[in-house]
Amino acid sequence: MKRAIFLFYLLVALSSSVNAQTPKELWTNANNFYSKAQYADALQSYLKIEESGYASESLFYNLGNCYFKINEIGKSILYYERALKLNPSDQDLLNNLSLAKDFSLDKIEEVPDFILKTWIEDINYSFSSDTWSYFTLLFFAAMALLLLNFRFGLSSRLRKISFFLAMASLLLGFVAGYFSLSQKYRYSLKNTAIVMKPVSTVRSSPDDSGKSLFILHEGTKLELLEEIGEWKRIELADGRQGWITSLDIEVI
């Protein structure tokens, strides 16, 4: 047993010496670099964390900040959008994203959605997926307690109220669960992208001979519809469609 523990420590020591820095150290270093306005160094450290397979809303947010500071607006928007997929409710993130979008050239009039859908989305995105999942568990726990009260309550009036409350909790629990799952699903969907090239042409067909429909600039968000070879069919927020080469964009 003792030998096994010793071996385990040895392995950990080896792996850390190979990796040079743990993600935690990298994170602290990167934050220090950023606070000293050495944005390029901070960026390198954050990217190392990302390369080692880690992700978090804070990591993407900080990456977005670094890219913004070194004037790479496209990348900055890309990482903000990635962070937004993990937590659509962070105020700092929303603020910085809107500022970064001010620096991108394309102004696209969004087609307004059905008002109810917008409302529901607003409610959904006012909390992160994790928060909604905690709500789900809470509501289910509340429902369980209320059902017990309904079954074994002393007065009939209390039992009646308990029943209705339990039903409401069940409903809310399902809604919260749906929101939480929908955000998780949205994250797994790779159907949006950001234009990375300063100028990129959108064509009418998936080859270079296609007619140029319009020009997009760095930082514009696109929806991906289908893919043929190196070409992707995209739709803008205002409904216009076309084909763009995969080299010019990066999927969020």
Place this chain on the structure above:
Amino acid sequence: MIVMYLKRVMLLMGSLVISIACMAQGAFTVDAPRVVELDESFRLVFTTNSEPTSFNPPTFSGFDVLAGPSASTMSSTQIINGKKTESFQVSYTYVLQPKSVGKFTISAASVVIGGKGYTSNPITIEVVKGDGSVAGNTEKSAQATGNVSGNDIFMRMSISKGRVVKGESLVATLKIYTKVPISGFESVKFPTFNGFWSQEIETPSNIEFVRESVNGKIYDAAVLRRYMLVPQQTGSLAIEPSEIICNIQIKSPTGAGQRSVFDDFFESYQTVKKRITAPGMHIMVDALPAGAPATFAGGVGDFQMSAKLTRDTVSANEAVSLIVTINGTGNINLIEAPKIEFPADFEVYDVKISDKSNQTNKGVSGIKEFEFPIIPRGSGHFVLGPVKFSYFDISSRKYITLSSGDLILKVGKDKGGNSGMSSSLSLGVNKQAVKNLTNDIRYIHSGLSHLKRGNQFFVASLTFYALLVLMISLYFVTNRFLSKRIERNRDVAGVKNRRANKVARARLKTAESFLKQKLYTGFYEELHRAILGYCSDKLALPLSDLSREKIAEILTQKSVKPDLIQELLSLIEACEYARYAPDPGGVEMDKNYSRAIRLISDLEV
């Protein structure tokens, strides 16, 4: 207006001369052509404006004195609207002829006027080997051809520097050279300077011709225009050709052989129009070297800077000015105001620029003053500047940054006094919104990183499901536990009830049979006996000790409900009463029987 010319009548005007001599200023000048031809005789004239007592002639090396000095006196008196002005002039004239080609200097001459000595400047005369067609004696060439060749008259643009850096000033001079008399100009087309900031620094209204030698030939030359140019672009900038049409007077070509007497006597002149152009030229403009400091404001030349505040102690809401003065030579007109960062609390108004500059042949020198009017809104101790001004130094080919020291401004409390804001200030502080200076992104999240590999979401994770399952199973366990307990509780009560009922029914068995037989007295006796018996059994009391009070007391001690006790007592009473009372009917019997059953059951439970 009376103009009088009197020559060599000095004696006649003797008395006048004395009076003029008294107010003499004693100027002594020399006048001679700068360029002469080898075999040309020319005049050298020394002039003074009062009667000299002695004249020391200069030494002439390289020249033969053909005649002179011949002194002449000129005096004039003007009376204009009753105002009399007089002038007096004495001149000594030499007629000279050069001996050889070259440059010769005639030394200074001196005069003594009123006991004081005056000296003229030495004069240098260039002697060239001419072709005989001296300007002014144009008859020969004009006569010969009856036409004017390009050599006789031309125009030329000359520039002070051929290669400059952007922003460096240069002077361009447009000159006309002629050997023929010109009577006038027509349709003058002056050059345009594309890519330059240009300013005319000399626009003579009277064109004055001065002799000049060009390639060994003598011309009358005159400046038409002089420009100051400051290139604003880099590369090879073209100065476009300029063009002028001259009216030239030439002797009219008279008909062959037909020379009348009058032709010889009155030379007839004819005006010929000739178009002459000054060729265009190129100026190489180099870009300023890279690495200009951020405070570079376009100045090229040689400058000094100073900055000062009009006052260093003010009250809040009181105006004060920061004055930045730049002086030196170079493109001072094109210098922009230096950028100064004032504290955000200061109200800064538009810069006032005043410009005192004079153009010379070398460029522009002068003073430029930038006045920044500011009003500090809050009190405190402020450090302004340092004001920095950078320029490109032409001689050292380097950027030079001048910096003023820190300017310290003490702002005291608002005096209020007669300012418009005093009324609101006396009531309270003037609130102002927090101004956004610039927009910037918010700071990074520097707290916990929440780094996770793989699945980023809690929902549908193993923990989530485990918690959900745990919750459901907890519910079922609790539910089962609670329902079991209730079940058990309910069973105990049921058994007890059933047993109590059984006991009651057994006790009242005889009473029941009497009830069925409708034996009134027997029923009540039996009922009374059964109840008392039950009580004696239950309370472990002998029948003889049983009284209503005793029963009530013991039952109260055993914490039996008071309404049950009351019921028991009232039933016993009812039984005792009924034993001696007449039969009121079967209904009462049934009622009392069921009362007894219920009472015993309840007491048993």
